[in-house]
Amino acid sequence: MPAYVIFPDATIYGIVEAKPTSLESLGQVSGVGLKKLERYGDAVLEVLAAHRG
Known part of the structure; x- marks a missing residue:
């Protein structure tokens, strides 16, 4: 499921920030x-951890 279906764009930007x-x-x-x-x-944190560099 695409992230924008779960969280609005503003929330996704907030998570990234x-x-x-x-x-x-x-x-x-x-x-x-x-x-x-x-x-x-947990899934969100896994994705973030996978993209940390």
């Missing part, structure tokens, strides 16, 4: 609510 490394820090991003954090948080 914040570069969270934990569920706690991801949950601080505007637009990432508890349900989305529980459902998609």
